[in-house]
Each structure stands twice: as C-alpha cells, then as structure tokens.
Amino acid sequence: MTSPTSPIALVQEVHGRLRQASDKDYYLPADRDEHSRLDMQHQTLKLTMNSLYAQRELVKSTLARKDRRTTLLDVGTGSGVWAIEMAEEFPNTDVTGIDIVPPDVLSRPSTIIPSNCVLKVADGTTEIKKYHEAFDIIHFRAAHLGMPNMARILLEDSADALIPGGLLLLVHCVPIILKDDLSAYPVTDEGKPEYVFC
Numbered sequence: 001m002t003s004p005t006s007p008i009a010l011v012q013e014v015h016g017r018l019r020q021a022s023d024k025d026y027y028l029p030a031d032r033d034e035h036s037r038l039d040m041q042h043q044t045l046k047l048t049m050n051s052l053y054a055q056r057e058l059v060k061s062t063l064a065r066k067d068r069r070t071t072l073l074d075v076g077t078g079s080g081v082w083a084i085e086m087a088e089e090f091p092n093t094d095v096t097g098i099d100i101v102p103p104d105v106l107s108r109p110s111t112i113i114p115s116n117c118v119l120k121v122a123d124g125t126t127e128i129k130k131y132h133e134a135f136d137i138i139h140f141r142a143a144h145l146g147m148p149n150m151a152r153i154l155l156e157d158s159a160d161a162l163i164p165g166g167l168l169l170l171v172h173c174v175p176i177i178l179k180d181d182l183s184a185y186p187v188t189d190e191g192k193p194e195y196v197f198c
C-alpha cells in the first residue's frame with residue numbers, strides 16, 4: 001500500500017461499521033467484513049466465468065506481449081484480490097489497483113502482494129485523468145456506485161489513459177437467484193409468494 005494519507009482519516013464509523021469518509025455517493029461499508037464479502041463475490045464471478053476475466057484471448061494477447069512489459073489499472077479495487085490475482089497470472093504486467101479506501105489485504109498475514117502489483121489510495125473520479133496513453137487495460141468491476149460521472153470517466157478519462165488499441169473491461173453484476181432447475185426466480189414484490197431478498 002502506498003499512500004501519503006493516514007488510513008484512519010479515510011474511514012469513519014457509522015452504526016458499528018466502517019464507511020469511507022471521502023465520497024458521499026458511495027454507501028457500502030469499507031471494512032474487513034465488506035472485503036470478505038467482496039472476496040466471496042470475486043470467487044463466485046471467477047467460477048461463473050471460469051476465469052478472472054471475459055474475452056480471454058483478447059485479454060491474453062493484450063497483456064502477454066513479448067516486446068515490452070504491459071500495464072493494467074483496476075479502478076475501485078476493493079480488497080485488491082482481482083488485481084493481485086491478475087498480477088500473478090501475468091508476471092510481465094505492472095498492475096495498479098486504486099480505491100478511495102485502503103485494501104484490507106495488509107491486515108491478512110497470508111496475503112502476498114506480488115512485486116508487479118501496487119495497491120494505492122486514489123479517487124477514480126480524479127486519478128485516471130492524470131494518465132495519458134499509460135495502460136493496456138483499464139478494468140472496472142462493480143465500481144460504478146461511487147462514480148456518478150461514469151460516462152465522462154469511461155469515455156474521456158479512461159479513453160485518454162488507455163494506450164491506443166488498449167482494452168476497457170467493464171463488469172457489472174446483476175444478482176439473480178436460480179432454482180434447482182437453473183430457471184430464475186421471478187421478480188416479485190416483498191410479501192408476495194416467491195419473493196426473494198437479494
């Protein structure tokens with residue numbers, strides 16, 4: 001973790017949970033329980049895609065180049081688990097994960113951050129525009145909540161920060177609960193039969 005800011009100043013306690021203090025738009029917690037939830041969601045997505053990412057061949061050919069090291073930015077990295085695993089899979093890629101709160105990984109003694117991965121505190125709404133043609137891939141996963149100006153971030157800041165020919169990877173999760181026969185539960189109102197809280 002590289003940040004000049006004290007982690008304590010970045011979070012505040014609300015009803016017994018920690019919440020980041022800098023972004024009024026982002027309302028999910030920012031503590032170990034939340035990062036454990038994100039890690040579980042990460043495992044679910046990995047199993048669903050049978051990979052860390054979709055568009056497998058495209059991602060591999062973009063990152064696994066022989067002529068130079070490649071670069072990847074993960075915006076709203078959460079616990080940092082995706083960034084770390086991408087750095088492990090692509091040792092020739094320099095991976096940067098940014099988030100408005102410090103990733104929890106350092107408080108888990110078993111987590112080893114590879115030398116080609118940096119996790120740092122930075123705000124996606126202002127950080128990405130500091131870069132010009134700097135990344136081969138920029139990745140956002142479930143990271144739209146704290147970024148109300150997402151269209152600008154994607155179409156202007158990220159487009160400018162990508163190396164020409166680079167990839168913008170967007171993952172948006174819509175939870176659907178499946179029955180045993182893999183058909184989806186219908187969407188019904190609370191109190192009605194087959195209502196599912198998700």
Ligand SMILES: C[S@@+](CC[C@H](N)C(=O)[O-])C[C@H]1O[C@@H](n2cnc3c(N)ncnc32)[C@H](O)[C@@H]1O
Pocket residue numbers: 020023026028030038039042075076077078079082098099100101122123124125140141142143145146147
């Ligand atoms: C639902 S979590 C997803 C985390 C991670 N991408 C994943 O898939 O496990 C959204 C993350 O975005 C971060 N976030 C919210 N607003 C942000 C901003 N303006 N800049 C950077 N990160 C932000 C939150 O702190 C949180 O860790």
